[in-house]
Amino acid sequence: MNVMYHTPSRLMRKMPARCDYCAGLSISLLVDLAKQEFSGKIMPEKAFYQHHASLGDLEALANRGCGLCTLMLECFKGTPLDYTQAPTWRTKWTGSACKLEESMFFAANEYPFTDLKLAINSHHVYFLDTLDSVRVFDQILVQVGIIQNLDEATPDDDQHWGFDPLALTLTVPREEAVRVDDYHVGRFQTDPNLGSQQNFDIAKTWLEICQKRHANCLKGDAFELPTRVIDVGIGENAQSLRLIHSNGKTARYITLSHCWGGPVSPLLTTKTLSEFQHLPFHRLPANFRDAIIVARKFGIRYLWIDSLCILQDSKHDWEQESKKMATFYRNSTFTIYAEPPGPQPVKLNIYPNDQRHQVIVKRITHEREDLRTLDDKSPLTSRGWTLQESLLSPRHLYYGNRQIYWKCPNGFESADGLPPGNSTPEFNSGVLSSALFGDLLAESHKEPIDTMQLVSRYYDLVEQYSYRKLAFDSDKLPAFSGLAQRIHTVLPGQYIAGLWSCDFGRGLVWYEQTGSSGHGPSYRAPSWSWAVTNVPITYQGVPLNSDRFELKLLEHDLKYCDPSNPYGEVKSGHVVVQGYTISLVGSNQVVDETLEDRSTIRTYFDEPRLGDDVYVNSGAVVFQVHRGDSTCLLSVRMKVGGDTELRFDPTEFPPEGYPLLLIGTRTAPDDSLYAECLVLREVACRKGSEFERVGIMTIWELDPAWLEEWEERVLKLV
Numbered sequence: 001m002n003v004m005y006h007t008p009s010r011l012m013r014k015m016p017a018r019c020d021y022c023a024g025l026s027i028s029l030l031v032d033l034a035k036q037e038f039s040g041k042i043m044p045e046k047a048f049y050q051h052h053a054s055l056g057d058l059e060a061l062a063n064r065g066c067g068l069c070t071l072m073l074e075c076f077k078g079t080p081l082d083y084t085q086a087p088t089w090r091t092k093w094t095g096s097a098c099k100l101e102e103s104m105f106f107a108a109n110e111y112p113f114t115d116l117k118l119a120i121n122s123h124h125v126y127f128l129d130t131l132d133s134v135r136v137f138d139q140i141l142v143q144v145g146i147i148q149n150l151d152e153a154t155p156d157d158d159q160h161w162g163f164d165p166l167a168l169t170l171t172v173p174r175e176e177a178v179r180v181d182d183y184h185v186g187r188f189q190t191d192p193n194l195g196s197q198q199n200f201d202i203a204k205t206w207l208e209i210c211q212k213r214h215a216n217c218l219k220g221d222a223f224e225l226p227t228r229v230i231d232v233g234i235g236e237n238a239q240s241l242r243l244i245h246s247n248g249k250t251a252r253y254i255t256l257s258h259c260w261g262g263p264v265s266p267l268l269t270t271k272t273l274s275e276f277q278h279l280p281f282h283r284l285p286a287n288f289r290d291a292i293i294v295a296r297k298f299g300i301r302y303l304w305i306d307s308l309c310i311l312q313d314s315k316h317d318w319e320q321e322s323k324k325m326a327t328f329y330r331n332s333t334f335t336i337y338a339e340p341p342g343p344q345p346v347k348l349n350i351y352p353n354d355q356r357h358q359v360i361v362k363r364i365t366h367e368r369e370d371l372r373t374l375d376d377k378s379p380l381t382s383r384g385w386t387l388q389e390s391l392l393s394p395r396h397l398y399y400g401n402r403q404i405y406w407k408c409p410n411g412f413e414s415a416d417g418l419p420p421g422n423s424t425p426e427f428n429s430g431v432l433s434s435a436l437f438g439d440l441l442a443e444s445h446k447e448p449i450d451t452m453q454l455v456s457r458y459y460d461l462v463e464q465y466s467y468r469k470l471a472f473d474s475d476k477l478p479a480f481s482g483l484a485q486r487i488h489t490v491l492p493g494q495y496i497a498g499l500w501s502c503d504f505g506r507g508l509v510w511y512e513q514t515g516s517s518g519h520g521p522s523y524r525a526p527s528w529s530w531a532v533t534n535v536p537i538t539y540q541g542v543p544l545n546s547d548r549f550e551l552k553l554l555e556h557d558l559k560y561c562d563p564s565n566p567y568g569e570v571k572s573g574h575v576v577v578q579g580y581t582i583s584l585v586g587s588n589q590v591v592d593e594t595l596e597d598r599s600t601i602r603t604y605f606d607e608p609r610l611g612d613d614v615y616v617n618s619g620a621v622v623f624q625v626h627r628g629d630s631t632c633l634l635s636v637r638m639k640v641g642g643d644t645e646l647r648f649d650p651t652e653f654p655p656e657g658y659p660l661l662l663i664g665t666r667t668a669p670d671d672s673l674y675a676e677c678l679v680l681r682e683v684a685c686r687k688g689s690e691f692e693r694v695g696i697m698t699i700w701e702l703d704p705a706w707l708e709e710w711e712e713r714v715l716k717l718v
Contacts, residue, residue, distance in 0.1 A: 017066060017067055018066055018067070019061040019064070019069055021050075021051045022061075022066055022067075022069060024352075025051075025068070025348065025349075026348070026350065026351055026352045027120070027137070027178075027180055027348060027349070028352070029352070030118070030120035030137075030140070031137060031180045031181060031185075033047040033048060033119065034047070034120050034134075035131065038130065038134070039128050039129070040121070040122065040125035040126055040127055040128055040130075041121065041125070041126075041127045041129075042141075042148075042165075043119055043165055044119050044147075047119070048117040048119045048147075049117065050115070051115070051117060051118050051142075052116045053115050054114045055076070055108055055109055055144065056114075058073055058116060059073055067346035067347075068346050070346075071345070071361060071362070072116070072142055072166065072168075074093075075093065075142075076103065076104045076105035076166070077100060077104075077105040078093045078094055078095040078096065078097075078098050078103070079092075079093050079094070079103060079104045080094060080103060081102055081104055081107045087104055087107040087108070089104070089164055104166075108144045108145070108163055111144065111163055113146060114144055115144070115145060116143065116144060117142075117143040117147065118142055119140070119141050119143070120139065120140055121137070121139045121140070121167070122135075122136060122137055122138060122139060123138050123169075123187075123418060123423060124136060124418050124419050124420070124421035124423055125421055125422060126422050133421070134183060135183075135184060135419040136183070136187060136417070136418060136419060137180075137184070137185050138169060138185070138418065139170065140167075140170065140361060141166070141168075142165055142168065143165045144163040144165075144166075145162065145163050148162030169187070169362055170186040170187070170348075170359045170360065170361060171186050171187055171189045171359065171360045171362065172189065174188040174198075174417070178350060178357065184417075185350065185359060187417055187418050188415065188417040190403040191415075194399050194403070195290065202404065202415050203397055203404055203406070204297075204298065206406040206408075206413050207298070207333075207334065210395060210408045210410065214408065214409070214410040216409050216410060217395075217409050217410050218394045220252070220333070222250050223331035224246070224248055224249070224250050225246035225248075225251055226246065226304045226309060226324070226328045227246060227309070227320075227321060228243055228245055228246065228309040228310075229243075229246055229302040229309060230242070230243055230244075230302065230303040230304070230308060230309065231243075231302060232295045232296050232303055233296065234299075234301060235296065235299070236296050236297055240278075241279040241280075242276065242278055242279055243268065243277065243308065243309065251301065252333045253301075253331075253332055253333065254291065254294070254295050254302070254303050254332055254333055254334060255304045255305075255332040255335045255336070255389070255393065256287070256288070256291040256303065256304070256336050256338070257335050257337050257380060257386050257389040258285075258287055258305070258338060258380070259380050259382075259383050264285065264307050265283075265285075266280075266283060266284070266308075267312045268309060268311055268312060269311060270311060270313055270314060271313075273311070276308070288305060290336075290338055290399065291303055291305065294336055298333075300333060304328055306385075310322075319562040319565065319568065319569075320562075322478050322568065323562070323564070323567065323568060325388070325389075325392075325481075325482045326392050326481075326482030326486050329388070329392040329482070330392045330486070332393060332394075333395070334395035335390075335393035335395065335397070337374070337378075337390075337398045337399065338399045339374065339379065339399065339400050339401060345360045345362035346360070346361050347359070348360075369401055369402050370405075370414065370423035371398065371405050371407065371412050371423060372422070372424055372425050374405065375425040382468055382469055383469065383470075384465065384468040384470040384476075384479040385475070385479045387461070387465050387468060387479075387483070388479065388481075391461070391483060392482055392483065394408065394437060394440075396408070403415040409433050411424075431449055431450060431453050431454050432454070432457050434490075435449060435454055435486060435489070435491070436483075436486050436487075438490065449490050451502065455502070455503045458487060458491075459506075459539040461483060462530055462537070462539065463536070463537065463538055463539060465480055466530065466536045467536045473520045473522060473534070474524055474569055475569075476520075476531045477497065477498060477525060477568060477569055478567075478568045480498070480567075481565070481567035481568050482567075484498075485567045488567075494556065495567060496558065496573075496575065497525045497526055497529040497558055497570050498529045499528075499529060501556070503543075504575075505550060505664045505676075506539075506540070506663075507530075508528055508551075508663050508678060508696075509539060509540050509663060509696065510537045510538065511537060511538065511695075512533070512536065512604065516535075516605060516607055517533040517535050517537060517604070517606045518533060518534075518535070518606060518607050519532040519606060523571075523572070524570060526558075526572075526575070526692075527692035527693040527694075527717070527718060528575070528678065528692075528693045529570075531570075533606070540676065543666075544664030544665065544676070545667060549579075549580055549664060549707055550663075550665075551577055551578070551661070551662065551663045551664055552578040552579065553575060553577055554576045554578055554714065555575070555576045557574055558570055558572070558574075574690070574716055574717060574718045575716075576714065576715070576717075577661070577714070577717060578714045578715075579663070579713070579715070580662040580710035580711065580712050581659050581660060581662070581713050581715075582632075582659075582660050582662075582709070582710045583658070583659065583660065584603070584633045584657070584658040584697070585632060585633065585634050585635065585658075586635045586657075586658070587634055587635060587636050588637065589636050589643060589646075589647060590636070590638065590642040590643060591636050591637070591638055591642045591643045591644070592638070592639075592640065592642040592643060592644050593638050593640055593642070595623075595638070595646060596621050596638065598646075599621045599622060599623050600624075600699065600701045601623070601624070601697060601698070601699050602621065603635060603679060603696070604695055604696050604697070605694060605695035606693065606694055606695050607694065621635070621638055622635045622697065623636065623646055630709055631709060634646070658679050658681060658695075659680045659691060659715075660677050660678070660697060661677060661678040661680055661691075661715065662676075663677060665702065672700070673702040674698060674699055674700045674701065674702050675699040675702050675707075676696070676697075676698060677696065677698075678693055678695075678696060678697075678717075679694050680692065680694065681694045689716065690716045690717070691715055691717055692717070693717070
């Protein structure tokens with residue numbers, strides 16, 4: 001086999017505190033090897049730098065004072081083993097607290113081969129990306145033993161599983177950008193003091209570039225201030241801090257998005273309103289104080305924080321301010337988002353025998369933190385209110401645990417200089433940005449809006465929102481109202497408790513895939529609205545066919561807690577629809593699970609049904625049963641060892657009838673037809689006049705001729 005690894009020259013032994021192998025190593029050499037063979041996130045099979053022949057040799061040279069060997073050894077010995085299919089490096093370094101027999105070092109020594117191979121790689125690229133995707137080389141991968149060939153993986157033979165490579169990070173000073181050939185090397189070193197002048201200068205540069213150079217971003221215009229704002233004073237050394245009523249004044253201001261996570265003190269109430277004429281800086285939470293300092297450093301005099309600017313004991317004030325929240329965040333200059341040591345780093349030469357140009361090699365000592373994780377897994381992303389705060393804010397300044405980050409309609413930035421890619425969220429400004437900020441952009445930068453594409457993005461937002469938590473169930477629609485309000489400015493039709501009249505049928509097709517989607521304990525929306533449940537929901541992404549079987553919305557009527565806010569809390573409501581119906585009958589028969597293959601129908605009930613200990617509620621199996629000249633739908637219970645013959649005997653099985661309402665049909669890629677239906681129940685005490693949703697049904701491989709048997713009706717849904 002022609003292996004293109006590189007071994008050190010014996011002429012390099014004289015370098016201080018370096019073993020022969022480390023003395024022969026340089027970044028330029030690793031880059032040359034990467035040009036011969038590179039694949040994102042994995043070791044090359046041939047073009048690598050051959051290091052020590054065993055972990056024992058690594059330990060011996062580390063004990064003689066070689067810095068890079070010491071770094072690698074401490075990473076192996078100080079990292080607890082996280083064993084799945086192969087030992088992985090998902091757990092952070094714990095140092096001397098890690099027991100040797102529970103460490104990655106111990107696991108690696110169990111392998112038949114423990115030689116070390118090194119290769120350069122990049123954090124920002126995706127798995128198996130090619131060299132063309134690399135903009136910054138900022139990692140050295142350290143492989144122990146066998147390099148796993150993905151095409152020859154044999155999970156039944158443990159010896160063929162390669163050991164997960166250790167990733168070491170390369171960093172350089174911000175003012176000393178390093179290039180080797182056409183590639184940047186090393187991410188920028190960051191100041192751990194997030195409030196430092198260096199971090200402020202970086203953030204200020206991001207803002208200036210965004211305002212002056214980004215064609216599709218908002219400029220630095222001043223807008224009308226929110227009703228109340230915090231006046232932080234003028235200049236970094238300002239001492240005054242007070243709440244003021246803006247009275248329509250125009251100025252730049254900053255907003256803070258924060259996670260309450262329990263009691264917050266102090267709060268603005270009718271009793272503390274007068275006290276807030278002089279806010280005590282030292283009594284404010286740390287993230288509030290940080291936001292004030294940031295505002296002063298930027299020279300922006302006004303700051304808006306919900307708990308300090310909305311009366312928390314006044315329902316009227318909350319209703320008035322919550323419906324303006326879309327404007328508050330959208331018009332802010334930017335929004336602030338606020339969230340043990342590793343082995344000793346070592347320096348590595350860029351070029352052989354040249355110590356003037358070096359990078360720092362270190363172990364990442366924290367759990368992964370980047371914009372992708374902050375956008376997906378930080379405490380802020382679990383809070384319902386912060387979704388619209390994030391989307392409605394034109395610019396975002398994130399304060400993580402390790403560094404600062406930036407997000408605007410043009411893209412993402414991080415203080416360490418890593419380009420977009422694996423460490424940043426999926427970027428999709430497009431139609432949503434046009435809807436949210438179109439009226440603030442110059443005509444030359446506005447994009448035409450595709451209504452159906454915008455509605456699809458709206459359903460994506462509903463799904464994201466459903467995973468978040470709210471302190472009060474009644475906030476379900478209000479905490480989403482800012483987004484709905486802005487989208488409605490460009491979307492035709494009416495907003496109906498979370499759904500749109502222009503695509504009402506598809507808006508009904510929500511469900512929870514793995515369990516029930518029980519309705520909340522108190523009324524907050526009609527039964528057919530996604531706002532009734534606290535569980536994560538999903539939408540079908542395929543639009544409904546436009547044909548005569550599509551559900552027709554005839555009228556709607558909703559009563560709101562605040563009549564002036566049709567996007568907020570709902571008091572009551574109904575819709576009148578015209579569509580095709582058939583009866584769904586529930587049976588107490590328990591059939592064997594093997595019969596499930598004969599069914600092409602699945603029902604998802606919102607609430608668990610009585611006796612569901614032998615019934616998979618999240619996917620109730622339904623069969624088409626022929627009764628004379630017609631076809632009926634029969635829902636059964638299933639378990640191993642149940643009946644192997646399906647029976648329909650209304651005298652033996654008490655019928656539990658549900659009207660089934662056809663929402664519409666869809667055409668699959670193979671041209672087969674399937675249908676989406678609502679499972680309804682007559683409302684108690686109003687028999688025959690009103691119906692509520694109790695579930696949803698999907699019918700696969702639908703015979704269009706069967707629909708001719710369904711009855712067309714006009715129904716009132718509440």
